[in-house]
Amino acid sequence: MNMNPTEVKVQQQLVARPASDGAGVKLLRVFGGAQLERFDPFLMLDEFGSDQAADYIAGFPAHPHRGFETVTYMLQGKMEHRDHLGNVGLLADGGVQWMTAGKGIIHSEMPKQTEGRMHGFQLWVNLAAERKLIPAHYQDIAAEDIPWQQFTGFSVKAIAGAIKVNDIQLQGFFSIADTEVIYLDISLAPQQSISLPITEQLNAMLYSYSGAIRIGSVGTLNKEKTLSLLTGSGSLIITNNNNEEAKFLFIAGKPLRQPIKQYGPFVMNTAAEIEQAIHDYQNGVLTS
Template sequence: MTDTSISKTERRKIEEVLVAQSASDGDGVRLKRVFGGGNLARFDPFLMLDEFGSDDPGDYIGGFPSHPHRGFETVTYMLEGHMEHRDHMGNVGQLMAGDVQWMKAGSGVIHSEMPKQVEGRMRGFQLWVNLPASEKMTPASYTELAAASIPQYEIDGIHVKAIAGGLTLNGVSVSGPIAGLATEPGYLDIAVGPAQALLVDVPEGHTALVYVYEGALQIGSDSYPIKAGGLARLSLTGELVIEADADTRLLVISGKPIGEPIVQRGPFVMNTADEIHQAIRDYTDGKLVAAQPSNASQSA
């Protein structure tokens, strides 16, 4: 399966393939953890990716009751279903199919994410993006993106939804509404048909991840098929070339590495153990969000 229109310059190579593992979070929500936990530096600036999806209300009805974060950003992307966000700033967000919530925890946020349905399918993703040390103690903020506000493109029969960043796909520039962040994140949701090929121009030196959630594909000259539930972490230089083996849906996630120490304990991600201990003390003492303004939010 080849496409002679695809550039033959240096291509990114697969450094690692991970298979999403069954896990549970929140109040018993069943999900697939794609990555997260140990040796996070290799995913820098990303910390975790979860896929959640079930037709069984028992797998999601418990939701994610009120809990804290400090030191990073969370990105929730809904494919199907209805989730409600509430936080200490007074924000109430209704996440429906196709919507995105981009929340900067900064110095601290306390929020909940609860299903607003008692039956039917709930499906989506949550990505954690690290913050540089200079931004970890800045005020929290919340951005809600309605599905209709997120740009969509048709490129050579390939459907692209651009959530964040500005990338080039098959020579066409695509850009999402989330921009101007220190980590320069790119976040694309792509649907591609069998035997179709696409070239994504990711900035040199940026981390590039490809997660397949339906179908199967190959990357560059690697003949190893990446199937649904598989994530490929790629080398830092060259073009990203993807060839689909079937009708395939995938996420392409990229970002500029921060290159700072990463210390995580549960919902807190800082640079030192002392900072983690301070976050725990602040939360225990009711000071995690004490000095923050309310309603730090925006919608699109």
């Protein structure tokens, strides 16, 4: 394979836009809701972050999901999960929750703090058609259990997937068979660069949440709060030309290449399946 870094390019850039969800939680919607095939197998990425309790205190009261997975990564703060299965979990600083809604789950996500900063991300990952109705389950993983490594000039928190960073093999906590999700949180020191392998088999993207980075040999600028969709294959060079540390997410996954029909918290393959999900929820059998 030709590993020339010029083969990997920025296909499109999106600037995160203000939104609200749940009971009025203020957040930034990085992508979601339109032209989802571009992001396949991913459906949505939100960044939530505020020092003001009024922006997050109302939380996300009980609501349903069917047909996909949610990955909540908490940089700072405390959020309690409760669901219809009787599960209760606390997601705290640096922790990750990977929840598979499958056939159906009704859960709430409520802040367990009344002051201070809350900052994190929620990523939605689609499920293959044959797995959309599997039993719901979830995992809460504490920060100390997620692989984290410090290298000269950069550090990597490996939430999911296997990948080489600067030719160093890393293995994330989660291994997702169908979509082969790679999810990294990377901190890059000033005037440093790293190399990531990009393959055409996976849809890949970068999201800068603190500071700006330069992408590829042409140095495409990826500003703070900006997502870059990538195309091509080869070694992608990412550089921090600034005087402060840059922090960004690298997310990649294998496209399912299946029809996507979404209605709010339900993501299925056909309109009839969406209608069934609504009917099941209204009749109290979504999760049975």
